[in-house]
Amino acid sequence: MSASALMQFETEKLLAAANLLADAKPAAIAWNGTSASWLGFAHDESLCAAIERETGIPTITSVLTLNELLASRDITRLGLVTPYHREVQARIIENYAGLGIEVVGDIHFGETNNFAFAEFDEAFLADRIRLAARSEPQAITILCTNLRAAPLVAELEVELGIPIYDSVAIVVWKALQLAGIDSGPLRKWGSLFQ
Structure with missing residues (x-):
C-alpha cells in the first residue's frame, strides 16, 4: 500500500x-x-x-467484469480467496460491502511479494478455495491475476456446487x-x- x-x-x-x-x-x-x-x-x-x-x-x-457477474447473478454472499496481506484484504471486503456484497469466506495468504503469488501450487489453491466454500457463499472469487487457479475452476465447481470466478478467467x-x-x-x- x-x-x-x-x-x-x-x-x-x-x-x-x-x-x-x-x-x-x-x-x-x-x-x-x-x-x-x-x-x-x-x-x-x-x-x-x-x-x-x-x-x-x-x-x-x-x-469490473467480476462486479458485473456478481450483480447479474444477484450474489450477496461471496467467498474471497487472495494471496494478499490483511490490509489489502480488508479494503477489498470494505469495497464489496459498499456494493451490498458480504464476504463470508475470507481467505488470504498474507503475501506481499507479487512474484511469490505465482509460486502457490494448485493443491494449496484448491485447499483454500475449499476453505472459502465452508462458509456457504453464493459464489467464490479467486482475486489475483498472478495465481494459477483458472485450470482448477471447472472441477472445483462440480465438487463444491458453487460458481467460482477466477479473475484471470x-x-x-x-x-x-x-x-x-x-x-x-x-x-x-x-x-x-x-
Missing part, C-alpha cells in the same frame, strides 16, 4: 500501454489486474473511460465475448465458458 508500490497503477502508464495495443486494432482491451478491488472501483471505471476515449476500443477489467471470458469469439475451448476454466 506504499505510494511507490501504488505508482504502478497510475492511469498514465496503463493508457500508454493501451495506446501501444491499439495499433493492433483489437476488438477489446482488457486490464487483467485487481488493484481496483482495494483502490476503489472508480479507479477501473475511469481507466476504462480514458482508454476508450483515447483509442475508441471497448475496454474491460477483471474487477473472467476477463478472458469477457474479452472473448466482446470479440465475438467462442469461449467453449476454455471449458476447463469453469461453467462461465460452457
